[in-house]
Amino acid sequence: xxxxxxxxxxxxxxxxxxxxxxxxxxxxxxxxxxxxxxxxxxxxxxxxxxxxxxxxxxxxxxxxxxxxxxxxxxxxxxxxxxxxxxxxxxxxxxxxxxxxxxxxxxxxxxxxxxxxxxxxxxxx
Numbered sequence: 001x002x003x004x005x006x007x008x009x010x011x012x013x014x015x016x017x018x019x020x021x022x023x024x025x026x027x028x029x030x031x032x033x034x035x036x037x038x039x040x041x042x043x044x045x046x047x048x049x050x051x052x053x054x055x056x057x058x059x060x061x062x063x064x065x066x067x068x069x070x071x072x073x074x075x076x077x078x079x080x081x082x083x084x085x086x087x088x089x090x091x092x093x094x095x096x097x098x099x100x101x102x103x104x105x106x107x108x109x110x111x112x113x114x115x116x117x118x119x120x121x122x123x124x
Contacts, residue, residue, distance in 0.1 A: 059099060066092045 015021050036044050039057075047057055056064065069089045076082045 059096075062092065062096050062099065066096060 012021075036047065039047050050057070066089065069085060069092060073082065073085045073089060076085055
């Protein structure tokens with residue numbers, strides 16, 4: 001157990017002994033925790049803290065931006081502006097797919113190929 005965990009447990013135990021945690025709203029009722037089963041255990045506390053502060057994890061922020069750009073695209077009539085926004089949407093969708101790992105193998109293969117090509121050029 002980390003030192004910070006021991007300190008926190010100590011403070012909580014002292015507060016319970018003094019009765020400071022009795023009679024609080026919601027006492028005895030189950031906690032309503034968000035479903036964070038897909039978030040790795042070591043990131044859950046941090047993500048919950050950020051969410052409570054009004055911030056989103058990068059993956060969700062990216063999904064929100066994609067939805068906003070899609071809505072914007074549906075409202076644009078100007079062909080030049082529409083093309084620019086379409087490019088932005090394409091970029092965001094590629095970024096999201098890379099984040100999900102769908103393109104990871106292709107990117108790794110390309111990176112490996114480029115490194116091998118550089119090494120072969122050096123040797124020749």
